[in-house]
Amino acid sequence: MSFSGHSARKRFGQHWLKDVAILEKIVEAAELCENDRVLEIGPGRGALTHKLLNSKVSLVHAIELDTDLVVGLRERFFHETRFSLKGGDALKISLLPPDGIEVNKVVANIPYNITSPLLERLIGKLGFFPETRYERLVLLLQKEVADRILAMPGQSSFSAMSVRVQLLCKSRSVCDVSPKCFKPSPKVHSKVVVIEPFAFSERLNVDIEKRVESLLRTAFLGRRKKLRNTLASIRPLNQLESLADQLGISLNQRPQEISPMMWVSLAKRIHDMDKLVGEIQS
Numbered sequence: 262m263s264f265s266g267h268s269a270r271k272r273f274g275q276h277w278l279k280d281v282a283i284l285e286k287i288v289e290a291a292e293l294c295e296n297d298r299v300l301e302i303g304p305g306r307g308a309l310t311h312k313l314l315n316s317k318v319s320l321v322h323a324i325e326l327d328t329d330l331v332v333g334l335r336e337r338f339f340h341e342t343r344f345s346l347k348g349g350d351a352l353k354i355s356l357l358p359p360d361g362i363e364v365n366k367v368v369a370n371i372p373y374n375i376t377s378p379l380l381e382r383l384i385g386k387l388g389f390f391p392e393t394r395y396e397r398l399v400l401l402l403q404k405e406v407a408d409r410i411l412a413m414p415g416q417s418s419f420s421a422m423s424v425r426v427q428l429l430c431k432s433r434s435v436c437d438v439s440p441k442c443f444k445p446s447p448k449v450h451s452k453v454v455v456i457e458p459f460a461f462s463e464r465l466n467v468d469i470e471k472r473v474e475s476l477l478r479t480a481f482l483g484r485r486k487k488l489r490n491t492l493a494s495i496r497p498l499n500q501l502e503s504l505a506d507q508l509g510i511s512l513n514q515r516p517q518e519i520s521p522m523m524w525v526s527l528a529k530r531i532h533d534m535d536k537l538v539g540e541i542q543s
């Protein structure tokens with residue numbers, strides 16, 4: 262068989278998903294139809310690829326880093342005209358299929374060691390658009406990361422990442438995945454999430470997004486510190502007090518208690534103040 266002699270490589274984050282019910286839940290959550298063109302990052306031995314190809318999609322384009330698996334995958338799916346495969350690093354190479362036409366969905370059990378840069382490539386970041394706006398991503402992530410993406414203000418998982426992703430996408434949980442569902446079992450628990458990036462036209466103004474990013478970097482440096490202490494480096498305390506009053510928040514709150522929309526309001530007020538000062542000075 263195509264993969265004989267290949268054992269899972271830790272450095273590539275290889276954990277084969279063997280639980281059929283979870284594979285089916287992933288495909289179901291993608292709500293695939295005939296017009297869909299799907300990108301799969303890290304097909305491994307093709308367990309998820311096989312399920313994707315059993316649906317009606319018009320294309321599955323896969324990118325796999327492990328060259329030995331690329332050989333096996335070509336053998337396994339050689340007869341499948343709706344399948345294309347590129348060997349290489351999903352963080353570096355083009356994510357476009359050979360016909361150069363964008364895919365609209367991403368479905369993947371991603372290697373956990375590249376989660377942050379891969380997410381950034383797929384959904385963009387505050388102040389920057391991704392190369393492609395995917396309609397929907399169904400990703401199997403490390404549970405800790407998924408929980409941060411989904412967390413509400415005040416919850417222990419709520420972090421700068423929660424604010425960033427929630428300002429770029431709408432997300433929901435599909436199911437938790439136990440380490441027993443993989444072979445070899447990872448040390449951590451996992452979760453399947455659906456992520457739907459906002460249309461570019463629905464995103465905030467780029468300058469405001471950049472302003473939110475800079476606020477988050479400052480405030481979450483001291484996660485347990487009060488805003489009065491962390492934000493003091495960007496504005497005099499009396500100005501901060503007045504801003505906080507206008508927005509109905511307290512400078513005694515900590516960054517993980519502030520909602521994404523409140524970060525946006527804060528960013529907008531500071532942006533307007535700077536603009537006013539700029540106009541007076543010119």
Ligand SMILES: C[S@@+](CC[C@H](N)C(=O)[O-])C[C@H]1O[C@@H](n2cnc3c(N)ncnc32)[C@H](O)[C@@H]1O
Nearest residue numbers: 273276277278303304305325326350351370372
């Ligand atoms: C967690 S395994 C998932 C395998 C398979 N999809 C499954 O569900 O059983 C992650 C896969 O991503 C591949 N991989 C790791 N780093 C990668 C990268 N930078 N670019 C593309 N693929 C990568 C690994 O070789 C492995 O096949």
